[in-house]
Amino acid sequence: MVEKLFVSKLQNPLLTFAAVILTSAALVPVIAGNMMYAEAAPAVEICAFGTNNIVNGLTVHSGEKCTVDGYTLTNTAVFLIEASGTLKISETGTFDNAGGILSNSGSIRNEGTLYNGGGGAQIINQAAGTIQNEGSIWNGFITFGQDTIANFGTIKNKGIIYNGIVGNAIINFGTGTILNTGTIDNDAFFENLGLIKSRGTIENDGGGVFINSTTGVIENGGLIENDVSAIFNNLGTINNQGSIINCGSFSNTGTINGNPVEADCTG
Structure with a gap:
């Protein structure tokens, strides 16, 4: 029926060129079974060290991938992932950003271990970048080295992100989004200027400082724990459909919607 209609319209001298294009576009699903499509070339592996x-x-580069599988890859300078480039760390792989800079505008998928430490180490997830963590990410886990994770893009955490040792920091900037269904464990400095959506656990351990800044929004459907000797300052907005348990210092000059903050230090 559609094909006959198309032919009859083509034979109509009053049919405009634009209408012909629209009508022929409608035919594409009908004849698509007879069309051939070129498949995208597979990504080129550049890290088959073994x-x-x-x-x-x-x-x-774009169209390339670096797969760390069964060994440790240590970076000491600038490791750059361009748009459409991919770094994959398998369950048996470790990426050690030892005082270097790991800058991501593409995709990082971590199923193993990602270390960021050694003094002045930086992980920068750019606005176009995505980090998907199903393993563990450790920031500043040994030294007082000013190691930093800066997020301008999207972090999807299903594993654990550990921010350890005073002097190290994780900052989620205004364009940044963190989607957490795992655990974020803060022993150092954590600042949110963007959006955090959490159905997992955010734990601010003793000695940790967690700041939700004026532009920061936290949508909590899980658990936020502020432990003894920890500091939590809310200057922004928290929409709390889960639980916030405070055993340390909790300051609120912003807005908390939903469930109130609880004081339960018996656990």
């Missing part, structure tokens, strides 16, 4: 390796910086 054994522990140290790189003095590396660029994963």
